[in-house]
Amino acid sequence: MKTLIIIPTYNERESLPELIRRLDGLSGGFDFLIIDDNSPDGTALLVENWQKERADIFLLKRQAKLGLGTAYIKGFKWALANDYEAIVQMDADLSHNPEYLLSMLASLPEYGLVVGSRYVNGGGVENWPFYRRLLSKGGSLYARLILGVNIKDLTGGYNIWHNEVLKKIDLDKILSEGYSFQIEMKHRAHEQQALIKEFPIVFEERQGGKSKMSKKIILEAMWRVWLIFFSSNRGKPYGKFLKFITTGGVGFLVDLAIVVFLVEVVKLNLYLANCCSFIVAVTVVFLINKFWTFKDSSEAYAKQYFKYFMVSLGGLAWNFLLLNLFVDTLGIWYVYAKIIITVIVAFWNFFVNNYWTFKKV
Ligand code: GDD
Ligand code: MN
Numbered sequence: 001m002k003t004l005i006i007i008p009t010y011n012e013r014e015s016l017p018e019l020i021r022r023l024d025g026l027s028g029g030f031d032f033l034i035i036d037d038n039s040p041d042g043t044a045l046l047v048e049n050w051q052k053e054r055a056d057i058f059l060l061k062r063q064a065k066l067g068l069g070t071a072y073i074k075g076f077k078w079a080l081a082n083d084y085e086a087i088v089q090m091d092a093d094l095s096h097n098p099e100y101l102l103s104m105l106a107s108l109p110e111y112g113l114v115v116g117s118r119y120v121n122g123g124g125v126e127n128w129p130f131y132r133r134l135l136s137k138g139g140s141l142y143a144r145l146i147l148g149v150n151i152k153d154l155t156g157g158y159n160i161w162h163n164e165v166l167k168k169i170d171l172d173k174i175l176s177e178g179y180s181f182q183i184e185m186k187h188r189a190h191e192q193q194a195l196i197k198e199f200p201i202v203f204e205e206r207q208g209g210k211s212k213m214s215k216k217i218i219l220e221a222m223w224r225v226w227l228i229f230f231s232s233n234r235g236k237p238y239g240k241f242l243k244f245i246t247t248g249g250v251g252f253l254v255d256l257a258i259v260v261f262l263v264e265v266v267k268l269n270l271y272l273a274n275c276c277s278f279i280v281a282v283t284v285v286f287l288i289n290k291f292w293t294f295k296d297s298s299e300a301y302a303k304q305y306f307k308y309f310m311v312s313l314g315g316l317a318w319n320f321l322l323l324n325l326f327v328d329t330l331g332i333w334y335v336y337a338k339i340i341i342t343v344i345v346a347f348w349n350f351f352v353n354n355y356w357t358f359k360k361v
Helices: 016-024 043-051 068-081 098-105 130-147 163-168 180-191 215-231 236-264 270-293 301-329 334-357
Strands: 003-009 031-036 057-061 086-089 113-117 124-126 159-162 196-200 202-204
Touching: 003 016, 003 068, 016 031, 016 043, 016 098, 031 043, 031 068, 043 057, 057 068, 068 086, 068 163, 068 180, 086 098, 086 163, 098 113, 098 196, 113 180, 124 130, 130 180, 130 215, 159 163, 159 180, 180 196, 180 215, 215 236, 236 270, 236 334, 270 301, 301 334
Parallel strands: 003 031, 003 086, 031 057, 113 196, 124 202
Antiparallel strands: 086 159, 113 159
8 A cells, every 4th residue: 555654843853863763664665745844943954865865755845834734734635646545644753653553554445544542442641741631631522522523532643544535525625723633634534424443552742852732722723623513514503503693693783773873863753763774684684694604505686685584574573473472461571571582583583594595406
């Protein structure tokens, strides 16, 4: 199997030679792709020197430290363009023991993705401070619960891809810059229904150099997981609903502003002012929904606008009807009634608009 080992580097001069030496020791006939972000310690120079003597080491250089995720995307594209069948992801700092590599590779092509896993039986972490253990395990759990991907080590960076799986993933849609990339890729593999195997590894803390983990990387991972969720099949309806509610909030403000303006400045009658503001607010909200919330629906403009208006009037009718029921018949305090009704009508509006006004044709 034509195998490429991709190693992203930023200041890994100390450990990279030892890693390559140990990988060479496996005699696997691997090719190597180093993706270096202009490391100040001259990691790339080291690689260029090796390249003078051997043809199995390749180097992609980038101008500045642009993040682990974008480095791998570049590497994956290069690997696919060059027809590698097995594509290995590995850190440069010897945390990922080359000893496991041949056994992990043996699971291909039966499995489409082999995940080096610290959190299955037989796996573990050596010499990590308590907070890093917590961060890593907590991060994996956080992402697993939100995304519903049943991989114990979602954040790990020692993985092997079969090219058929990578080809099915739209790499231009992977947005993570930092380590959340690992989560995002595994989620995509899961979405593609790739067969995924977790192989137990013991992760050893690096001896030389420094970790590039940072607050920025953690923060990105925390919100990125939600973005991944909202763009997934499982999360899309929730994402749309949130956008719809936000849009509704904007509509409320527009409505209020216009009423106040018409009553205070133009001195219009309150009921007339409300009619005008209703029409404007519905139109504004329609446009935002059309081009944001439901941007993937493509029916004719006028038709959608008409439907949207009908649904909004329907919502208004519900408002009156339920107000009558809750306040006059059931005797609920009008403020409570209003809150309950707003929630009910929001759901009504969302579902009818989602499945009718902006249905996918
Ligand atoms: N080109 C490039 N650009 N390489 C980078 C960048 C970057 O911006 N950031 C990190 N790297 C490289 C490092 O040089 C190293 O080879 C590898 O990516 C991993 O970086 P470390 O800084 O050693 O990561 P870690 O040990 O803190 O984190 C490990 O655990 C994370 C959480 O489980 C790694 O296994 C990560 O992959 C993993 O997500
Ligand atoms: Mn490391």
